[in-house]
Amino acid sequence: MDDRSLVLLGLLMGQSQHGYQINEFIEKNLSTVTDMKKPTAYATLDRLSKHGYIDVNLEKQGNRPPRKVYSINDKGRTYFYELLLSNLSSAESYTYHGDIGLMFMDLLPPDQVVPALQQRLNSNNHLLNLYKQTPAHGIRTGVNLAVEHKLTMLEAEVAFLEKAIKTLSSN
Numbered sequence: 288m289d290d291r292s293l294v295l296l297g298l299l300m301g302q303s304q305h306g307y308q309i310n311e312f313i314e315k316n317l318s319t320v321t322d323m324k325k326p327t328a329y330a331t332l333d334r335l336s337k338h339g340y341i342d343v344n345l346e347k348q349g350n351r352p353p354r355k356v357y358s359i360n361d362k363g364r365t366y367f368y369e370l371l372l373s374n375l376s377s378a379e380s381y382t383y384h385g386d387i388g389l390m391f392m393d394l395l396p397p398d399q400v401v402p403a404l405q406q407r408l409n410s411n412n413h414l415l416n417l418y419k420q421t422p423a424h425g426i427r428t429g430v431n432l433a434v435e436h437k438l439t440m441l442e443a444e445v446a447f448l449e450k451a452i453k454t455l456s457s458n
Contacts, residue, residue: 289370291331292340294321296359296367299341303358306332319418319437332357340366383444389451401455408448415441 294317298309309332310325317323323331332355335341340363345353359367385407392400418438424430 290321290374291323291327292335293367293370293374294323295328295331295335295357296340296363296370299357299359300364300367303356305346305354305356307354309357319421320433335363339363397455397458401452404448404452404455408445408452411441411445411448415445 294313295309298304298312304312306325306329310328313321313323313328332341332343336343336357340360342358342360344356344358346356347353388403392403395403415438418434418441421434
């Protein structure tokens with residue numbers, strides 16, 4: 288729950304929002320750093336509310352059904368800063384699912400390995416080009432750093448795959 292809580296509390300640090308606003312922002316702007324889905328976001332918001340980190344108020348507009356508006360409170364701000372400092376200061380061990388395939392690639396006929404890796408390289412190059420098109424954020428340096436980190440990780444993966452394909456092709 289901690290990374291998800293950090294995302295949601297961070298979004299609420301700027302302003303109170305209803306669930307639809309939060310989910311739309313995550314989907315449109317944060318898909319490079321989180322794969323949080325709507326049901327997970329709502330469940331996490333409910334847990335944050337139950338733990339007393341956010342307040343929930345019902346808002347009614349016109350004939351629409353009432354909707355929940357989420358606001359961070361003082362306890363939530365304290366928790367947000369704890370999560371943020373923990374996240375920024377912790378080292379991560381990444382698990383690349385593609386490494387499983389690398390471990391067992393010797394069990395495939397050699398003529399199938401390089402085309403599979405080439406396909407993976409092409410997919411990563413496509414992602415890399417998409418992330419390179421991400422416009423710079425004008426106000427928040429952290430957003431730019433998060434995108435830069437993603438780009439750096441993808442560039443490393445592309446360089447690794449190019450080297451692996453070259454090595455395997457020369458054998």
